Amino acid sequence: MDFFAQKKGTTAVWAGEDAQGATGATTAPIVNSVAFSYHDLDEWYAVATGKTEGHIYSRNTNPTVQVLEEKIRILESAEAATSFATGMGAISNTLFALLGPGKRVVSIKDTYGGTSRLFLDFLPAYQIDITLCETGNHEAMEAEIASGCDLVYLETPTNPTLKVVDLKRLAAAAHRVGAIVVVDNTFATPINQNPLQLGADLVVHSATKFLCGHSDAMGGLLCGKKELVEKVFRFREINGASLQAEPAYLIARGMKTLELRIERQNASALKIARFLKAHPAIGDVFYPGLDTHPGHAIAAAQMSGFGGVLSFSLKGDYEDVKAFLTSLRLVHLAASLGSVSTLAGPPRTTSHVELTEAQRAQLGIPESLIRYSVGIENVEDLIADLSQALAVLKPVSQPANS
Numbered sequence: 001m002d003f004f005a006q007k008k009g010t011t012a013v014w015a016g017e018d019a020q021g022a023t024g025a026t027t028a029p030i031v032n033s034v035a036f037s038y039h040d041l042d043e044w045y046a047v048a049t050g051k052t053e054g055h056i057y058s059r060n061t062n063p064t065v066q067v068l069e070e071k072i073r074i075l076e077s078a079e080a081a082t083s084f085a086t087g088m089g090a091i092s093n094t095l096f097a098l099l100g101p102g103k104r105v106v107s108i109k110d111t112y113g114g115t116s117r118l119f120l121d122f123l124p125a126y127q128i129d130i131t132l133c134e135t136g137n138h139e140a141m142e143a144e145i146a147s148g149c150d151l152v153y154l155e156t157p158t159n160p161t162l163k164v165v166d167l168k169r170l171a172a173a174a175h176r177v178g179a180i181v182v183v184d185n186t187f188a189t190p191i192n193q194n195p196l197q198l199g200a201d202l203v204v205h206s207a208t209k210f211l212c213g214h215s216d217a218m219g220g221l222l223c224g225k226k227e228l229v230e231k232v233f234r235f236r237e238i239n240g241a242s243l244q245a246e247p248a249y250l251i252a253r254g255m256k257t258l259e260l261r262i263e264r265q266n267a268s269a270l271k272i273a274r275f276l277k278a279h280p281a282i283g284d285v286f287y288p289g290l291d292t293h294p295g296h297a298i299a300a301a302q303m304s305g306f307g308g309v310l311s312f313s314l315k316g317d318y319e320d321v322k323a324f325l326t327s328l329r330l331v332h333l334a335a336s337l338g339s340v341s342t343l344a345g346p347p348r349t350t351s352h353v354e355l356t357e358a359q360r361a362q363l364g365i366p367e368s369l370i371r372y373s374v375g376i377e378n379v380e381d382l383i384a385d386l387s388q389a390l391a392v393l394k395p396v397s398q399p400a401n402s
């Protein structure tokens with residue numbers, strides 16, 4: 001079957017599933033086995049040395065985990081894929097496996113909070129030079145890249161203000177100096193954006209978010225050029241940040257409905273962004289699907305949908321944020337995003353809690369910002385909920401003449 005020729009919704013359901021063979025089960029089973037046994041020592045040796053396909057030990061590979069890896073590989077049209085215990089496992093293994101003393105990274109200031117910590121606190125201790133550019137200033141980034149680097153690390157749309165970077169343009173700049181391009185595609189998902197087709201060499205995902213989609217399992221995925229994925233896999237099988245069969249099953253199960261969920265979340269988020277934009281109690285609304293968003297044109301060119309996450313600020317202070325958030329009913333006030341249920345929270349307590357207030361200010365993240373990850377609930381109910389919670393702020397929001 002030519003999976004690459006199929007539509008993504010079909011691939012998400014079928015990819016990897018046929019590798020299961022013998023039992024006839026129509027759902028790939030959870031193989032909770034640490035080791036895999038052989039009756040024939042020659043066959044065992046052939047698998048152990050990579051001459052024949054098979055499994056030896058689940059820190060290296062596992063049949064259930066392989067189903068998930070195959071799904072993301074095909075959805076991102078990649079040569080190879082591997083997996084990790086968490087999204088940060090994917091990101092840190094990729095960076096530590098591909099970098100070393102004397103190497104230089106060019107990235108953006110708005111990477112995910114945990115990734116920022118790697119860049120600011122951990123990688124420099126290994127004599128790795130990190131340059132973080134203003135997100136969205138493409139000229140400045142091209143100049144930094146042209147001055148020489150080994151790896152360009154990008155993320156788009158970013159967390160939490162949904163800034164957009166031009167992947168094709170920056171990948172071209174990176175390849176002119178021979179640098180590897182890594183893109184965190186967590187916010188977009190392969191349904192909305194395929195970085196490899198825009199020139200990236202590697203794509204990382206926090207599978208914990210939209211891919212799993214139900215907030216009940218953690219995982220990380222990496223896919224892209226075979227030679228690079230294998231290099232990272234060699235490091236991961238030794239450092240041990242491996243994904244287990246049970247969460248792999250839950251993520252693969254969630255991915256079967258990925259296209260359905262993302263299409264709905266794209267549509268709902270756009271409606272909610274427009275509703276908030278028109279509301280008198282709301283300050284800024286950050287959503288790349290709004291044509292007033294500075295990254296809208298780039299997003300429209302490189303994405304097929306604008307995603308399920310938006311952020312906005314209230315005309316008010318942090319006390320108003322508290323009153324508003326605790327008045328919402330159809331929401332979990334929690335970290336994370338990309339679930340079937342709506343999740344919201346201020347970045348100062350979620351994605352960017354690792355940063356200081358000054359660091360958040362530098363990134364243009366107001367202390368009163370709210371990140372809102374739209375679930376699959378009926379959008380009319382979500383808008384009614386936002387509306388009643390905003391009404392709690394009446395004294396601030398009521399226009400003078402009404």
Ligand SMILES: *Cc1c(COP(=O)(O)O)cnc(C)c1O
Nearest residue numbers: 086087088089112186206208219
């Ligand atoms: C959550 C997240 C991560 C980290 O993933 P974990 O599974 O929590 O380790 C990385 N990048 C982005 C964009 C994320 O949202």
